[in-house]
Amino acid sequence: xxxxxxxxxxxxxxxxxxxRSAFRLTAxxxxxxxxxxxxxxxxxxxxxxxxxxxxxxxxxxxxxLALCLAPRADHFDHDLHAVAAAFAADPAVLAALVxxxxxxxxxxxxxKAVQPQ
Amino acid sequence: xxxxxxxxxxxxxxxxxxxxxxxxxxxxxxRLRVKFPATDTELLADAVVDAVLDFSATSDEVxxxxxxxxxxxxxxxxxxxDCRRKIRDKKAGIIVTESAxxxxxxxxxxxxxxxxxxxxxxxxxTSVAIACTPVERQLLDLVLAGKTDPAEMAAAxxxxxxDAVRVYARLRKRIWRERKLAATEVx
Numbered sequence: 189x190x191x192x193x194x195x196x197x198x199x200x201x202x203x204x205x206x207x208r209s210a211f212r213l214t215a216x217x218x219x220x221x222x223x224x225x226x227x228x229x230x231x232x233x234x235x236x237x238x239x240x241x242x243x244x245x246x247x248x249x250x251x252x253l254a255l256c257l258a259p260r261a262d263h264f265d266h267d268l269h270a271v272a273a274a275f276a277a278d279p280a281v282l283a284a285l286v287x288x289x290x291x292x293x294x295x296x297x298x299x300k301a302v303q304p305q
Numbered sequence: 306x307x308x309x310x311x312x313x314x315x316x317x318x319x320x321x322x323x324x325x326x327x328x329x330x331x332x333x334x335x336r337l338r339v340k341f342p343a344t345d346t347e348l349l350a351d352a353v354v355d356a357v358l359d360f361s362a363t364s365d366e367v368x369x370x371x372x373x374x375x376x377x378x379x380x381x382x383x384x385x386x387d388c389r390r391k392i393r394d395k396k397a398g399i400i401v402t403e404s405a406x407x408x409x410x411x412x413x414x415x416x417x418x419x420x421x422x423x424x425x426x427x428x429x430x431t432s433v434a435i436a437c438t439p440v441e442r443q444l445l446d447l448v449l450a451g452k453t454d455p456a457e458m459a460a461a462x463x464x465x466x467x468d469a470v471r472v473y474a475r476l477r478k479r480i481w482r483e484r485k486l487a488a489t490e491v492x
Contacts, residue, residue, distance in 0.1 A: 205350035206330050213354050252323035255358070259319065267319050274320040 210251035221271065222254030224286050232290070242291060243282070245275050253277075258286045322361030329372045330357060336373055337380055343420055344384055345413060352380035435479040440464065444472050448480075 214222025229239055240247035253275055259267030268286075272279040284291040318324075330353050337349045356375035360367045436442040443462050452458070459469035 203331060205346045206326075206334055206353065208347065209350040209354040210326065213351065213358065252327055255322040255326050255354070255361075257317075257319040257322070260317070263317075267317075271319050274323065 207251040210254050214254045219257055220254065221256045221258050221282075221286065224258065224288065225250070225254050227288065228285060228291070243277060243285065245277050249275060259283075322358055325357045325360055325367060325372070326354065329367075329369050330354065332369055333373045333376050337376060340377065341380060341384070343417075344380065345387075345416070348383050348387060349376075349380050352376045352383055355379050431483045435476060435483060441472060441476060444469070445476055448473070448476060 211222055211226065214220035215226035217223055225239065228234065228242075229236075232242075234242060236250060237247050240250050243250075243253075245253055253271075256271050256274070257267070259265075259271070264283075268279050268283055271277070272282050281291040333356075334346075334350055334353045337344075337353065338346065341349060353372070353376045356372050356379055359375060360372060432442070432445060436445040440462050444458055447453075447458055447461055452461075453473070455466050455470045455473065458464070458473060459466040462469060462472075464472070
């Protein structure tokens, strides 16, 4: 409608707002992976990129991972593998994350990493 | 475009919210920003994510429209709550000093100023297109001030009532045309 020569800062872009919302709305509820992501970030003072590297997940998909439900205790392996498969992540790393432990280094290039479906 | 998700979704799918979010969130937020241009994007984004989380708890089929309407309702509710809180805070004379909140308010202020500047520029541009003569401009000012009584218009512009009605009809036609043009530009 009206030309605006000033570029919009990336932090004000809609996708950035959605990412922040995804983290914000899941950080307070331990049913979501986002809660465990927030705890790990806070505990180890990680940036988003560091966190993605640490988990072996693409940085652009961390917000999606945050929205996933944490595995149920009685179906832990099944749920864990479903999440790991969706994000091509190492189940061992995710398991440590949702148990509140420091995740080991991801093993994306080994057979442990679950391939996306 | 409408996507359908969830017909064959099992009762518990830990990644369902992520899938809905990936499919619909950006498009729904874009629609909400068009619908509520003056509302904070963070608030709208919260409404979208909240709606996605709600839908993820059900195994019903979900479309973009369904997410949009749920998010719109949530945005309206949150907006109302936000406005009430601001009015309450203003009445109580509360000054926000917490750093993160202050940083957000600065960003909000910049965004609001930018929106106001754009709105003023848009009004100035469209006023020229709608009212071509001094009489029309005079009547347009009255219309914008909410005065649409033909007798009042006629008295203010020094016209007969019939002429005032004719000019007013012309203005309304042009306003309608400008609105249609603006809607086309947005979509």
